[in-house]
Amino acid sequence: MPMDDSRYWPQGTTRCKPIPFLIWMAFCLLLGGWAVHSATLCLWKGLNQTAMNDFFAFGVWIVVDLAIIALGAGAFFTGFMTYVLRRDELKNIINAAVIIGFICYSGAILMLGIDIGQPIRGWFGFWHANVHSMLTEVMFCITTYLIVLIIEFVPLVLENRQINKVPDLAFFAHHLHRIMIVFAATGTFLSFFHQGSLGGMFGVLYARPFAYRTGVAIWPWTFFLFILSAIASGPSFTTLMVMLTEKVSGRKLTTHKVKMMMGKVSGYLLTFYLILKGADTLYWANVTLPKMGVSFWDMYQSSYGIYLVWLELGLFGAVPAFLLLHRRVRESYGLLALAMILNCLGAVTNRFVFTIQPLAIPVLPFEKWQFYWPTIPEWGISFGVIAYGLIIFSLAYRYLPVFPQEVELNK
């Protein structure tokens, strides 16, 4: 039969017919085409194609970067729990976590390639490293961790039904699996530091009262808060993507017990994060800001009002934490998904607030509040990263044995 790709599907599974799959791929490629057009404009004509200016050195690309890196933390934290803490039940979701992590990190790096304006000079950061910069640590750790994620992804690709028939590749996949704990531990170390340094980068901005935080040794409190918010939202995002795939494919991919466990982990970590974030916000509002000659209310004006605090810490913070801590909520498929969506939105809002708001607030007496809204090429590249993720995840689901429980659950 022409166009029959069923011999490449994972053993014992079924997938949709090639035509609907190709239509879906065409839609994703169309979005990708918009991104390519936008990237060409930015690389050819320059960053004047964006809404970034002397006030906004960071824009939507950095918001998306930080958000997907936080949401991609499910890969390192699930890997840490699976291989280092030996939570064997998570082996049923670790492959999905690795793929999502790979998509998030490679997508972020692709996007940064445009954001730096001259990607041909991207290697300067490695060779002429400023060892006192938080961003240097981020750059080193993100690229090295992407290498680790590729190594974690390779065995899964090699387990494709046809590829696995090649003895050399089957042996290699097996031996990579056997020492996966080494890669998982290295990945945990790298992720821990770059998630932290992304937060630290904001916390050391002593000329930006909105972002500046006190801390311990060389690390501002935002260093630790960014790690915590990433490991609280990452497992939720991974589980959400699995749930979404289940809904789209109409197949059960993991037991609900696995999803509940991911929800429980997210719930406890989110609660711990919110307690520390609350303490940090109170100290910042009552001690740090007055010392800098400004008040808490000076920080929330114009389009960036106090509603952002209620959204980030209330609707997208306390509400999902409360929901995820309750077993009966976790037992419900719909409520678990809702709580996880809110949790992920909290991480995205936090990254948005830290990236955009410090730059919008006037820091000189003659300045006014600024407002940033991305241009069409900026949206194009942002949506391109989402399209890239959809293509990779769809191909992986179709052709790779991502979910060990799938055959058993769909008998």
Add this chain to the structure above:
Amino acid sequence: MLPFAFEWHWDIGHFVFMGLFYTALGVVSLGIAVALFRTFKDLYSGKDPHEMHHH
């Protein structure tokens, strides 16, 4: 960055920062080398790859 780059300074910052970076890269490279070594060993010993299970 390596010590022969002109920006290099023999100070604690460079030692710690670059030391940890190269350690991480070294561990990852060693891991791949071990996997490759075992792969070739198994290939030449005539084992059947599909008799092995890792799950």
